[in-house]
Amino acid sequence: MSRTSPYRSGLTIEDPRVSQRVQGFPESVIREMTRIAALHGAVNLAQGFPDFDPPPELLEAAKRAVDHGGNQYSITWGDPGLRAAISRKAREFNGIESDPEQNLVVTCGATEAMMASMLSLIDPGDEAVIFEPFYENYGPDARVSGATPRHVRLEWPDWHLDEEALKSAFNEKTKVLILNTPNNPTGKVFTQAELKLLADLCTDHDVVAVTDEIYEHMVYDGGRHISVATLGSMAERTVTINGLSKTYSATGWRVGWAIAPSTLATAIRRAHDFLTVCAPHAFQLAGVAALAMPPSYYDELRRSYQAKRDRLVTALRAAGIDCRPPGGTYYVMTDFSAFPFADDWAFAMHLIQSCQIATVPGSSFYADPRSGRKQVRFVFCKRETTLDDAIARLGRWEQGRDHSWPT
Numbered sequence: 485m486s487r488t489s490p491y492r493s494g495l496t497i498e499d500p501r502v503s504q505r506v507q508g509f510p511e512s513v514i515r516e517m518t519r520i521a522a523l524h525g526a527v528n529l530a531q532g533f534p535d536f537d538p539p540p541e542l543l544e545a546a547k548r549a550v551d552h553g554g555n556q557y558s559i560t561w562g563d564p565g566l567r568a569a570i571s572r573k574a575r576e577f578n579g580i581e582s583d584p585e586q587n588l589v590v591t592c593g594a595t596e597a598m599m600a601s602m603l604s605l606i607d608p609g610d611e612a613v614i615f616e617p618f619y620e621n622y623g624p625d626a627r628v629s630g631a632t633p634r635h636v637r638l639e640w641p642d643w644h645l646d647e648e649a650l651k652s653a654f655n656e657k658t659k660v661l662i663l664n665t666p667n668n669p670t671g672k673v674f675t676q677a678e679l680k681l682l683a684d685l686c687t688d689h690d691v692v693a694v695t696d697e698i699y700e701h702m703v704y705d706g707g708r709h710i711s712v713a714t715l716g717s718m719a720e721r722t723v724t725i726n727g728l729s730k731t732y733s734a735t736g737w738r739v740g741w742a743i744a745p746s747t748l749a750t751a752i753r754r755a756h757d758f759l760t761v762c763a764p765h766a767f768q769l770a771g772v773a774a775l776a777m778p779p780s781y782y783d784e785l786r787r788s789y790q791a792k793r794d795r796l797v798t799a800l801r802a803a804g805i806d807c808r809p810p811g812g813t814y815y816v817m818t819d820f821s822a823f824p825f826a827d828d829w830a831f832a833m834h835l836i837q838s839c840q841i842a843t844v845p846g847s848s849f850y851a852d853p854r855s856g857r858k859q860v861r862f863v864f865c866k867r868e869t870t871l872d873d874a875i876a877r878l879g880r881w882e883q884g885r886d887h888s889w890p891t
């Protein structure tokens with residue numbers, strides 16, 4: 485079993501001039517699978533981006549912004565109009581109070597918000613508690629910022645949180661807890677009780693919660709998204725990260741943000757300023773229109789993704805691939821133990837070659853690649869026609885699958 489795909493040259497870059505920092509992590513497996521999917525003409529159910537555009541009114545807003553002055557740098561920590569819009573939505577949707585002048589940093593996606601937050605909070609020797617399986621960026625985020633990760637396992641199949649394991653991950657070196665709810669890749673939506681436990685531990689150990697809530701509008705079956713910053717006094721010690729990518733189907737616009745207590749926001753602004761100066765200004769302006777979408781937009785987004793989730797989960801189960809309907813996000817983590825494949829890479833490559841469906845090998849979501857070796861992740865943020873195609877391919881694969889199995 486290996487973490488290495490047939491397409492990659494290995495972890496180490498054979499050049500002594502390269503820093504140890506980047507020797508410690510490979511190319512993103514998720515983004516690599518997108519490239520492999522294209523090589524094989526496979527349906528890309530690997531990387532989490534929609535194959536459809538943002539709503540037309542947002543496209544119009546972006547065009548207007550390019551035509552009317554959004555072509556130069558913005559204020560480094562964000563266009564004032566966008567910061568005001570973020571602050572308003574965070575109050576109304578999340579219940580988070582923020583001053584656009586003091587508490588907000590607009591970044592190049594949630595990706596940069598997380599990296600800038602970690603760079604601003606971590607000193608060498610500090611530890612970061614990270615739930616596992618995790619969104620694969622958090623590994624390099626810890627590595628680049630110098631944090632020592634402490635992983636706490638969420639267990640298949642219901643991704644429950646072991647209270648004792650979580651408590652024992654906290655110690656005097658713990659500086660941050662990285663939370664992602666709704667969670668990629670598991671689809672877990674952390675419950676109020678779990679968030680309360682986290683909040684108490686952060687408070688008792690003087691730890692900052694850095695919480696990535698980019699899937700906040702994708703919570704299904706009547707569930708509710710809760711921002712940890714709204715619990716007790718957590719607003720004093722929480723960096724809440726979000727962005728336009730997922731909610732508005734605009735992953736290429738690269739607009740995200742962090743909401744933080746003023747001292748932490750000042751620190752994050754420093755890292756952000758020298759990393760990227762500012763997020764794309766025109767798309768920040770279009771973001772004002774995005775954040776003004778009516779409640780019906782979010783209802784329809786949730787309804788449509790829930791229906792897609794149900795279709796994909798039904799098709800996967802019919803094909804003998806084990807999974808539970810995720811409570812949130814647009815991912816389904818699956819277990820293929822019923823099939824005789826050596827590991828997750830073997831199964832993922834088999835699906836690409838025999839079925840023309842690209843997935844993400846499960847080991848890429850774990851620190852130790854021996855974990856997740858019977859798991860692959862599917863996405864369902866695709867057009868109905870793309871899902872029809874993928875589901876038909878899965879059906880055909882299920883019908884004739886034994887002729888292409890490994891022996």
Ligand SMILES: Cc1ncc(COP(=O)(O)O)c(C=O)c1O
Binds near residue numbers: 593596696698728
């Ligand atoms: C949990 C999580 N955070 C952040 C991102 C990336 O966000 P952005 O496009 O805003 O950088 C993703 C993308 O898949 C994600 O799954």
